[in-house]
Amino acid sequence: MNKLILGRYLPGDSLIYRLDPRGKFLITFYFIGIVFLANNVVSYGFLLLFVLFAVYLSKINLGFFLRGLRPMFWLILFTVVLQMFFTPSKDPLWSFGILTLSKEGLVISAYIFIRFVLIIFISTLLTLTTTPIEISDSIESILKPLKAIKFPVTQVALMLSIALRFVPLLIDETTKIMDAQRARGVDFGEGGLIKRIKSFVPILIPLFVSSFSIAYDLAIAMESRGYKDGEGRSKYRVLSWSMRDTVTAIVMLLITVILLFIRSY
Amino acid sequence: MEIIFKHVTHAYEANNPLAALGLDDVSVDIKDKKFTAIIGKTGSGKSTLVRHINALLKPTDGTIMVGDREINAETNNKNLKPLRKNVGMVFQFPESQLFEDTVEKDIMFGPMNFGVSEEDAKTAAHDMIKLVGLDEKYLSKSPFDLSGGQMRRVAIAGVLATHPETIILDEPTAGLDPVGRKEIMDLFKNLQSEGRTIILITHNMDDVANYADEVVVMHDGKKIAEGTPMEVFNNQKLLTDDVLTLPQSAVFAQKLAQKYFKFDQLPITISDLSTEIKRQLNGD
Numbered sequence: 001m002n003k004l005i006l007g008r009y010l011p012g013d014s015l016i017y018r019l020d021p022r023g024k025f026l027i028t029f030y031f032i033g034i035v036f037l038a039n040n041v042v043s044y045g046f047l048l049l050f051v052l053f054a055v056y057l058s059k060i061n062l063g064f065f066l067r068g069l070r071p072m073f074w075l076i077l078f079t080v081v082l083q084m085f086f087t088p089s090k091d092p093l094w095s096f097g098i099l100t101l102s103k104e105g106l107v108i109s110a111y112i113f114i115r116f117v118l119i120i121f122i123s124t125l126l127t128l129t130t131t132p133i134e135i136s137d138s139i140e141s142i143l144k145p146l147k148a149i150k151f152p153v154t155q156v157a158l159m160l161s162i163a164l165r166f167v168p169l170l171i172d173e174t175t176k177i178m179d180a181q182r183a184r185g186v187d188f189g190e191g192g193l194i195k196r197i198k199s200f201v202p203i204l205i206p207l208f209v210s211s212f213s214i215a216y217d218l219a220i221a222m223e224s225r226g227y228k229d230g231e232g233r234s235k236y237r238v239l240s241w242s243m244r245d246t247v248t249a250i251v252m253l254l255i256t257v258i259l260l261f262i263r264s265y
Numbered sequence: 266m267e268i269i270f271k272h273v274t275h276a277y278e279a280n281n282p283l284a285a286l287g288l289d290d291v292s293v294d295i296k297d298k299k300f301t302a303i304i305g306k307t308g309s310g311k312s313t314l315v316r317h318i319n320a321l322l323k324p325t326d327g328t329i330m331v332g333d334r335e336i337n338a339e340t341n342n343k344n345l346k347p348l349r350k351n352v353g354m355v356f357q358f359p360e361s362q363l364f365e366d367t368v369e370k371d372i373m374f375g376p377m378n379f380g381v382s383e384e385d386a387k388t389a390a391h392d393m394i395k396l397v398g399l400d401e402k403y404l405s406k407s408p409f410d411l412s413g414g415q416m417r418r419v420a421i422a423g424v425l426a427t428h429p430e431t432i433i434l435d436e437p438t439a440g441l442d443p444v445g446r447k448e449i450m451d452l453f454k455n456l457q458s459e460g461r462t463i464i465l466i467t468h469n470m471d472d473v474a475n476y477a478d479e480v481v482v483m484h485d486g487k488k489i490a491e492g493t494p495m496e497v498f499n500n501q502k503l504l505t506d507d508v509l510t511l512p513q514s515a516v517f518a519q520k521l522a523q524k525y526f527k528f529d530q531l532p533i534t535i536s537d538l539s540t541e542i543k544r545q546l547n548g549d
Contacts, residue, residue, distance in 0.1 A: 173361075176356065176361070177361060177362060179316070179321050179356065180354075180356045180359065180361070180362035181362060182321060182349070183319055183321065183349055183352075183353070183354040183356075183424070184349075184362070184374060184375040184378060184423065184424065184427070185346055185349055185350065185375055185378030185379045185427070186378055187342075187346070190343075201364065202362075202364045202374070205364035206361050206362060206363065206364050209361075209409065210361055
């Protein structure tokens with residue numbers, strides 16, 4: 001349960017931590033977009049250097065990012081192998097039926113691999129340095145313009161932050177229930193497929209029951225404290241855009257320009 | 266079964282900046298067929314300690330002997346069933362483990378996992394529901410239609426149904442009414458007198474004074490004291506360090522001692538207290 005790095009916050013303090021979460025959020029998505037602009041060794045190398053520099057600035061051990069790759073391992077392997085053997089080529093190094101191994105194929109699969117690493121590293125960087133609540137605050141702030149078309153921004157943001165708040169709670173609850181059922185002799189991950197699926201029934205039912213009761217308690221608690229969303233609610237956590245955020249945004253633009261330059265060069 | 270902890274250390278999230286020591290070099294000897302209470306503040310490592318006994322957690326360092334079974338960092342997850350059958354565990358708020366559509370099936374769940382035949386499991390369900398003080402008519406009901414206290418009893422019955430030799434209780438009476446709490450505690454005391462080993466985690470010092478033979482005091486992941494309830498509650502250092510509070514009778518005795526009375530050792534149960542008061546009033 002605790003092995004998953006992607007999507008997890010790591011308490012710390014560095015330049016990256018201090019950036020405005022709205023900016024970080026948008027920049028991460030922007031970066032994932034411009035990764036697709038890269039098309040040769042120099043451009044991929046340049047992006048990789050940039051990401052490693054960002055990791056360095058975050059002052060977080062590189063090991064965390066490498067561990068973030070682990071859950072995606074099979075997906076990466078599958079995609080890379082697919083590209084390696086199914087890229088059509090006029091000059092194959094080796095071929096068997098529809099499988100062809102060629103220089104182009106090898107290069108493309110290497111690029112795909114780097115692309116995966118870049119995207120996973122940068123999104124791990126966002127989640128490691130930004131608390132879930134900051135992310136949900138920034139989504140609220142980014143969606144604000146949609147109020148003009150009557151989109152329920154505050155409700156959506158509330159739902160989002162409650163959902164995020166429930167994640168650790170449900171993880172705790174799951175661990176607890178799994179322990180209790182293990183003590184009653186359930187072996188998770190043993191036996192055939194049907195037996196394994198069946199062994200999750202004793203977890204899922206109690207988990208549903210307790211999430212409903214937690215949700216019900218939360219609703220009562222919020223109502224008894226007079227919660228009402230809508231106009232005029234002040235915020236406990238105020239986001240502030242500062243000089244360093246502007247600088248980061250400019251750096252991103254510069255990177256785009258450089259990429260476009262390398263690309264066409 | 267005797268349970269021996271030898272220099273057990275447990276680190277949560279080892280090799281990680283969030284790493285925290287759950288247990289720090291703990292050596293304890295939990296005696297066979299005794300009623301042992303484990304006390305200490307929230308976060309002192311009580312639950313972490315007992316989770317090692319049926320290998321839900323494994324030590325980062327050190328070993329635990331449960332009978333002649335050894336648990337250490339290398340213990341793998343296979344073949345733990347015989348151990349878990351012998352060590353029953355009632356968790357905090359055990360009612361959250363109920364999931365079957367009838368009470369009977371839920372109580373039978375444990376025994377059947379451990380390979381008991383359906384018939385024997387049914388017999389166990391009938392025996393256990395009576396043992397925990399509920400009528401047999403509840404067996405056909407859904408556990409989710411019961412009250413909180415009844416659900417607690419059903420969950421306890423579900424653990425006892427496997428006839429474990431050692432029973433671990435993690436605050437089994439939290440949130441129960443006083444009558445229910447006494448019934449449940451008496452039930453465990455009776456099980457002990459039938460030859461089971463009982464390990465109780467609790468914040469209730471009166472339960473410790475009334476039921477336990479041995480006490481282990483945990484603080485910040487370390488064992489800081491052990492002994493009989495009488496020894497532990499008369500340990501001035503623990504009291505002044507604010508690690509534990511006294512049972513009601515001892516508090517009462519402390520107040521009496523400010524005037525008229527004098528106690529060499531603080532009485533910890535009501536019967537000790539009354540005997541002592543009577544003795545002193547009679548002018549001995």
